[in-house]
């Protein structure tokens with residue numbers, strides 16, 4: 001694609017990066033066929049190619065974002081299916097990240113939209129606040145239908161509906177410290193405890209620690225790590241995202257420099273995509289660029305790490321049929337497609353792949369709160385395809401997808417690592433009785 005940026009515009013490294021990305025796009029439109037919003041809405045401006053044109057126009061003219069571009073960029077799930085499909089290697093992720101940061105700086109959103117985004121950014125990344133908010137949401141649940149009648153309050157209705165009926169107790173596992181390897185020590189990893197996941201489902205990290213330590217891996221919960229920053233990053237709040245990234249880079253660098261780390265194990269693929277991008281996000285910060293690149297290189301989804309180990313024979317072969325839902329951040333963001341399915345098969349599960357596996361389930365961070373109608377259409381489509389497999393349960397590697405699919409599916413939705421932990425001698429996941 002031809003671009004027309006001035007030399008002065010290209011002096012901004014963010015614009016220069018976006019210009020390189022734009023030049024790779026050859027307008028072929030292959031990406032439209034696999035874009036969930038184009039498939040759902042049928043509007044070119046809600047396709048990757050349409051959004052790329054809108055972003056190009058906004059950046060080239062150096063103008064503030066307007067309502068039209070904000071509408072279409074907000075509808076983008078950042079699922080990155082377009083990056084998997086694109087034959088020209090267009091890095092849509094970095095382009096849309098830049099567009100979102102530009103929107104955040106130049107566009108004043110309506111009051112309720114600002115308020116909702118502000119609440120999400122102030123609550124979700126902090127486990128204590130999030131737990132308190134979920135307790136409150138239980139009380140507010142009966143009012144969801146009332147909120148639904150006012151368009152500006154629909155996100156609050158969606159929040160209330162997504163809140164679980166009960167909130168699990170906090171896990172001691174999230175406390176900084178070290179979980180020793182059982183038997184001969186074969187490795188040492190750090191685990192990202194995360195922010196929303198340990199509140200909604202503390203059993204995921206518990207199963208990870210239980211499985212890895214039994215396999216001879218010491219698991220460290222580093223002091224000072226926090227939210228990966230993905231939530232605010234996708235809102236265009238660049239400084240807040242970079243502050244989270246720096247905090248985590250510092251925490252993991254201390255561990256790398258003291259005991260050494262073979263990997264930074266991540267159990268939520270949404271977080272994994274962002275942490276693997278820390279090297280890019282902090283490339284312009286001389287104090288952090290090298291450390292962040294090192295952290296990104298060590299970041300591994302738990303299934304990606306498990307696939308590098310010499311696993312013993314499983315202690316039990318459950319023989320259950322599992323529909324494997326590959327989160328977008330897993331298959332498109334991190335290009336991890338084979339390992340989770342291979343691990344499940346090896347552990348004795350019969351793995352089925354639902355139709356349209358490339359399409360997002362509509363979770364996408366806070367998308368199911370901010371864009372509840374499109375999100376519900378995608379969720380229902382996903383659940384229909386999952387249920388058509390005839391599987392007894394769903395396995396997936398991202399808490400957002402677990403919450404989203406479980407809100408409509410009639411079968412249990414379990415994190416992949418909990419099934420693997422069970423097969424290799426751990427507890428049976430709750431809900432499979």
Ligand code: SF4
Nearest residue numbers: 035076077079080082
């Ligand atoms: S990230 Fe997903 S929703 Fe956004 S343009 Fe690409 S395919 Fe479409």
Ligand code: SF4
Nearest residue numbers: 025026028029031086
């Ligand atoms: S598939 Fe790639 S090159 Fe083709 S229009 Fe989409 S982003 Fe551009």
